[in-house]
Amino acid sequence: MKKIAIFSTIIFMMISTYSAAAAQSIDQIAEQYVKLVLAMGQHDGGYVDAYYGPEAWAEQAKGKNIPVAQIVSDAEILRGELPKASEHTPLMQRLRLYYLDQQLVALIGFGKNLSGDEKLDFDAQSRELYDTEAPHNKLTDFDPLVAEVEAMLPGEGPIAERIAAFKKQFEIPADKLQAVFDRAIQECRDRTKQHIKLLPNENFTLEYVTDKPWSGYNWYKGDAYSLIQVNTEYPIDISRAVDLGCHEGYPGHHTYNALLEQNLVKERNWVEYSVYPLFSPQSLIAEGSANYGIQLAFPGKQKAEFEKNVLFPIAGIDPALNARFERFGELTAKLGYASNEVARMYINGEIDKTKAVSLLQKYSFATKEKATQRVRFFDTYGAYVINYNWGRDLIKQYVETTDDQNERWARFTQLLSSPRLPSSLDW
Structure with missing residues (x-):
């Protein structure tokens, strides 16, 4: 023995x-x-x-x-x-x-x-840089949705002008921007805190900038601190306040980076997580979880109700307009993958910049200025666009294996604290 x-x-x-x-x-x-x-x-x-x-x-x-x-x-x-x-x-x-x-x-x-x-063409970028390939769609597949939006806003003149006039009702006035964002971010943080134990020293600074190819950005500085920037070059509609509050802050990028730093860098001494290369599979997890985090924090109709009852009054927008605005948002959200197809054709050299701007105006109802800004994003970031919608859908599939909201938060938190990538989500 x-x-x-x-x-x-x-x-x-x-x-x-x-x-x-x-x-x-x-x-x-x-x-x-x-x-x-x-x-x-x-x-x-x-x-x-x-x-x-x-x-x-x-x-x-x-x-x-x-x-x-x-x-x-x-x-x-x-x-x-x-x-x-x-x-x-x-x-x-x-x-x-x-x-x-x-x-x-x-x-x-x-x-x-x-x-x-x-x-690398669009799909090769997707596979090699982001460890996945987004679904392919025909732009014509989105025509029924375009027609539905057009029918929702009848009237004279081009649809782009009608949509611009409709959306103008929901722009946050410049002098109300700070108050609206402060309240939206606070709500995102409060809802996240109910399910995720945030670090006691976590904090961020909010800045407003212009002349950027993006609408919002989180610059994570380490030690649970972020610089969050919001691009005010173009008017910001009321729905973006919660979206950016969740995406850039809670339970999005700020929360994700703080948890990775604490759990993997500080506790396990895995130094690879002390650097974040933007053009890498980690970005799909980061962007996908940040976008999915919006509907996790505000399930069902809760986002629309919070905007109507809390943010609309702060911004001075008539809450009675909320129902149409919500429906418009639901329809245009379904057009997100159309932007991917425009990006794919543009990056692959199948269309030029002028055509890309024109297609974005048609399929995302963007003004010419906003569509041009979007093409600037394609020029800078290439196939990175798949990380937002396809990334969100992959994270949704990973999290929503149960109807229990608490269990969904638990799976989401596990994801934010582990080295999972798109092709290792099901491990």
């Missing part, structure tokens, strides 16, 4: 030593991955969306200015050095290995596309 006990102890020690060595190897690969992401950020100002790791690594990246081709080559070598998971590898460890592998795939793909060595 004594010999068996000694033998068992030796085996246990061998396994423990092997596990420690493997963990050390993964940690070293994770550090090199972070440094390669920072190096790529020197060639594209928007590539590194957030970084809160050692400042020395960032300074090192600036000083070296490694060529894109070398970054790609180093990333390919690094990917080959990743340990292989087995059926006995704990789930979180398997998820971590897979995360590093797919993030390296995206880094390699982005580098090749940036250097011109391998120009």
Whole structure:
């Protein structure tokens, strides 16, 4: 019996030593991955969306200015050095290995596309950078929805002008913007706090900016702090207050980044999560969860009711107009995938900028100015657009395996605190 006990102890020690060595190897690969992401950020100002790791690594990246081709080559070598998971590898460890592998795939793909060595079309960008491919639709499939919106707003003149006049009733006056956003974000935070334990030091600063290709942005700074910016270049309608409050704040980007930092960087010392490369599979989880978080925090008709009873009066908008505004929002939301198709055709070179603007005016009812801004987004971010609607739908599928709202919040929180990617959601 004594010999068996000694033998068992030796085996246990061998396994423990092997596990420690493997963990050390993964940690070293994770550090090199972070440094390669920072190096790529020197060639594209928007590539590194957030970084809160050692400042020395960032300074090192600036000083070296490694060529894109070398970054790609180093990333390919690094990917080959990743340990292989087995059926006995704990789930979180398997998820971590897979995360590093797919993030390296995206880094390699982005580098090749940036250097011109391998120009990626829309679907190739989707697969290599975001670990998925969004559904394909024909633009003509959306014509019945367009007709329904047109019928909803009868009258003289082009439909774009009628819609512009309709939406003008719901614009937040400039002098009411701060009050509306403060109240909307507070509600998003209060509802999130009922289900997610927020960090005691979490906080954000809200700024209003112009001349951006996006409507809102979260710049995560680390230590549970974010800078949230809202683009006021064009009028903001009342529905955007809750959308941006949830998406950029609670339970969206601010909450997601704070939980990842606390659970993976601080508690597990997984340094790969101290950097966030924008053009990577992590973005689909980030954008998808941020958009799904809106309907999770405001299920059913609750968003419309909150806007009608609380935000409309603050903004000085007649609550009696809410029913038509809600219906208009439901119809136009269904047209979201039409914008993907315009982006696909534009990025693939099948249509030019003028045609893209025209199609966006028809299928998203955007003004010419807003459609032009949207095309600027395509120019800057490419196939990133799939992360918003397709990402939302993938997260919805992951979360809504139950009708119980508390269980949905639990699954959502689990997602925000783990290294899951689009193709590992069902692990």
